[in-house]
Amino acid sequence: MTDDREYQPEFGEGEARGARRSLARQMAKKVIKEFRLKSPPVDVVMLIRERGLRLVQSEVPGAVSGQLFPAQSEVFVNTRNRSLARQRFTMGHELGHWELRHYLEDELPADSYGFAGVYEAGGESEGRSSIEIEANTFAAELLMPGSWIKTEKRPLSSGRATELAALYQVSHEAMFYQLMHYKML
Numbered sequence: 001m002t003d004d005r006e007y008q009p010e011f012g013e014g015e016a017r018g019a020r021r022s023l024a025r026q027m028a029k030k031v032i033k034e035f036r037l038k039s040p041p042v043d044v045v046m047l048i049r050e051r052g053l054r055l056v057q058s059e060v061p062g063a064v065s066g067q068l069f070p071a072q073s074e075v076f077v078n079t080r081n082r083s084l085a086r087q088r089f090t091m092g093h094e095l096g097h098w099e100l101r102h103y104l105e106d107e108l109p110a111d112s113y114g115f116a117g118v119y120e121a122g123g124e125s126e127g128r129s130s131i132e133i134e135a136n137t138f139a140a141e142l143l144m145p146g147s148w149i150k151t152e153k154r155p156l157s158s159g160r161a162t163e164l165a166a167l168y169q170v171s172h173e174a175m176f177y178q179l180m181h182y183k184m185l
């Protein structure tokens with residue numbers, strides 16, 4: 001992405017571009033549509049396999065939550081002490097790196113977090129690169145499609161938000177941010 005720099009002189013060293021959140025959401029919506037998914041929970045394991053990626057789930061000590069190995073067409077997800085909701089978000093995140101072709105522009109580091117952190121907050125959180133924000137945004141929209149969420153009656157009660165997190169098999173935190181994004185709370 002170095003070519004963009006002369007047109008965008010405001011970008012600092014190591015930040016060639018901002019996060020393309022709306023592109024990430026569009027890409028997730030396309031996947032939901034392509035597979036004609038209609039109701040939660042989104043079968044993210046199936047989606048990974050349908051993309052020709054091998055899903056490797058195992059217990060590994062340390063902070064790594066997951067990683068995409070594009071050359072091997074492999075998604076690794078760490079299952080150690082991690083809830084199903086967190087593993088699913090990691091799967092969505094790694095699939096996002098694949099769908100958004102992030103590996104073509106950057107070395108992909110191991111992902112050491114799951115859904116923790118404010119993925120909508122952009123540049124505010126340190127150490128959060130554009131591609132990580134995009135992968136998280138993709139995961140959120142994939143696992144909690146806006147068109148499904150918006151069929152709920154507003155404003156949502158906190159009890160219903162909790163029910164939705166269980167229904168969509170996502171964390172309360174991830175559901176909360178998605179509900180905030182669609183102004184459902």
Ligand SMILES: [Zn+2]
Pocket residue numbers: 093097110111131132135
């Ligand atoms: Zn990542």
